Amino acid sequence: LPSATVTTTLPAAAEPLMSPRLSVVMIAKNAADLLPDCLASVSWADEIVLLDSGSSDNTVELARSLGIQVHINRDWQGYGIQRQRAQDYATGDYVLMIDTDERVTPELAQSIRSVLAAPKAGAIYSIARRNYFLGRFMRHSGWYPDRVMRLYERDRYRYNDNLVHESLDGQGAQVIELAGDLLHLTCRDFSGFQQKQLAYAAAWAQERHQRGKKTSLAAIFGHTLGAFVKTLLLRGGVLDGKQGWLLAVVNAQYTFNKYTELWALSRGYSEKVSL
Numbered sequence: 001l002p003s004a005t006v007t008t009t010l011p012a013a014a015e016p017l018m019s020p021r022l023s024v025v026m027i028a029k030n031a032a033d034l035l036p037d038c039l040a041s042v043s044w045a046d047e048i049v050l051l052d053s054g055s056s057d058n059t060v061e062l063a064r065s066l067g068i069q070v071h072i073n074r075d076w077q078g079y080g081i082q083r084q085r086a087q088d089y090a091t092g093d094y095v096l097m098i099d100t101d102e103r104v105t106p107e108l109a110q111s112i113r114s115v116l117a118a119p120k121a122g123a124i125y126s127i128a129r130r131n132y133f134l135g136r137f138m139r140h141s142g143w144y145p146d147r148v149m150r151l152y153e154r155d156r157y158r159y160n161d162n163l164v165h166e167s168l169d170g171q172g173a174q175v176i177e178l179a180g181d182l183l184h185l186t187c188r189d190f191s192g193f194q195q196k197q198l199a200y201a202a203a204w205a206q207e208r209h210q211r212g213k214k215t216s217l218a219a220i221f222g223h224t225l226g227a228f229v230k231t232l233l234l235r236g237g238v239l240d241g242k243q244g245w246l247l248a249v250v251n252a253q254y255t256f257n258k259y260t261e262l263w264a265l266s267r268g269y270s271e272k273v274s275l
Contacts, residue, residue: 019116021046023092023154027082031100032057034185039066041104044113045096051086078203080166084159094119095154101185102129108180112151115178124173125151131186133243140236141247143186149175150182163203197254205261214266220259228252 024045028035029052042048050063054074063070071089076082087095094116098104104112108127115125128145130137138144149168157168187193231237231251237244264270 020093020119022094022096022112022116023047023049023090024096024098025049025086025090026098026100027051027053027086028055028059028100029053030055030057030059032059032062034100035059035062037103038098038100039068042096042098044109047090047092049086049089051082051089053082078161078163078166080159080162083166087154087159090154092154095152097150098182103183105181105183108178108182111178111180115151120176122156122173124149124157124168124170124175125178126175127151127178127182129184130181131184133187133247134190136243137183138240138243138247140239141231141244142235143247147177151178163207164200165204198257201254201258202261204258205265208262209265213262215259215262220256220263223259224252224256227255
């Protein structure tokens with residue numbers, strides 16, 4: 001008998017799964033001097049989105065010349081709302097939220113690529129920031145590792161509406177720590193840093209005043225002393241040398257400013273007086 005011919009149909013090869021797309025998102029104002037190095041550190045991302053809040057330098061023109069997506073919204077309502085506005089322009093599956101004075105190190109970039117290669121649904125990824133203060137990247141003082149939640153699924157998480165010290169609404173999500181640092185040029189110029197600290201203190205006090213919060217003289221000095229001791233001793237600022245001592249004073253000063261501003265607001269003492 002002639003042998004039978006058997007035809008075997010092999011299953012079609014599975015299509016390779018595509019890694020999620022990454023959108024780097026940032027807000028900016030007058031950041032032209034910082035922008036090139038920041039963008040160079042994330043040039044491997046699928047998309048970079050910048051939302052400008054009304055720069056008077058050439059931030060917008062420079063960003064566009066470097067080929068990133070630029071939007072403008074001058075209606076400043078605080079950091080939380082502005083970050084969410086910026087995120088709303090993104091189209092990637094994941095968002096990496098950074099600032100123009102931050103740089104992604106190669107080790108951190110590799111950690112992010114590893115996440116995108118094998119993402120875990122619903123997880124938020126925290127990143128260690130290494131903050132720069134008057135000539136050195138701090139290793140203690142509460143300024144390192146200074147973990148922040150910056151990598152997450154775009155459609156799942158949003159920012160709160162805080163004027164300052166905004167945060168991601170994590171909704172009880174699992175937080176996974178990434179290897180590698182985010183370099184943060186916090187204080188390159190002391191006078192500029194102090195101006196920013198004053199603005200943060202005023203916004204912090206205004207936000208709490210609107211919520212009906214009050215404070216007392218005893219609380220002002222208690223929080224101020226506590227900030228100094230916490231930075232210098234409890235958080236190891238003394239191990240950061242001269243900068244550690246100076247940062248302890250700066251943190252105490254910032255704490256004094258924000259609680260004094262709240263005290264003044266609650267008593268109607270922060271009104272402009274015509275002489």
